[in-house]
Amino acid sequence: xxxxxxxxxxxxxxxxxxxxxxxxxxxxxxxxxxxxxxxxxxxxxxxxxxxxxxxxxxxxxxxxxxxxxxxxxxxxxxxxxxxxxxxxxxxxxxxxxxxxxxxxxxxxxxxxxxxxxxxxxxxxxxxxxxxxxxxxxxxxxxxxxxxxxxxx
Numbered sequence: 123x124x125x126x127x128x129x130x131x132x133x134x135x136x137x138x139x140x141x142x143x144x145x146x147x148x149x150x151x152x153x154x155x156x157x158x159x160x161x162x163x164x165x166x167x168x169x170x171x172x173x174x175x176x177x178x179x180x181x182x183x184x185x186x187x188x189x190x191x192x193x194x195x196x197x198x199x200x201x202x203x204x205x206x207x208x209x210x211x212x213x214x215x216x217x218x219x220x221x222x223x224x225x226x227x228x229x230x231x232x233x234x235x236x237x238x239x240x241x242x243x244x245x246x247x248x249x250x251x252x253x254x255x256x257x258x259x260x261x262x263x264x265x266x267x268x269x270x271x272x273x274x
Contacts, residue, residue, distance in 0.1 A: 217267030
């Protein structure tokens with residue numbers, strides 16, 4: 123049984139005020155989703171949408187074209203590798219940026235997903251330190267790639 127904890131929105135840190143973008147989080151575990159959502163609330167310029175299955179995540183990614191996808195590798199319907207396969211064209215042509223989020227150590231599926239265009243992988247549980255360091259860079263890289271493709 124999963125228990126939802128109502129926690130107040132954490133205060134935004136001024137160092138995160140210039141971090142902007144849209145993030146689609148594809149995660150089937152409600153507790154992990156809550157943790158990620160609460161961590162991302164520290165970034166007032168970041169908009170978050172959620173998908174609880176791989177198929178829903180693919181649909182939302184195609185419809186919303188987020189700047190960044192945080193993708194759980196172990197989903198109930200299709201795994202993260204299959205999500206990356208289905209988004210492969212958007213990753214290469216629209217510079218869709220995918221970060222794999224996994225509790226597993228580096229695995230063959232992570233290697234395969236990265237060979238198909240996933241940018242990197244972050245190990246669960248995510249922390250504010252990880253996001254402080256890597257989220258701004260990942261969003262800037264994704265937005266810069268999109269800017270080049272729109273001009274070219």
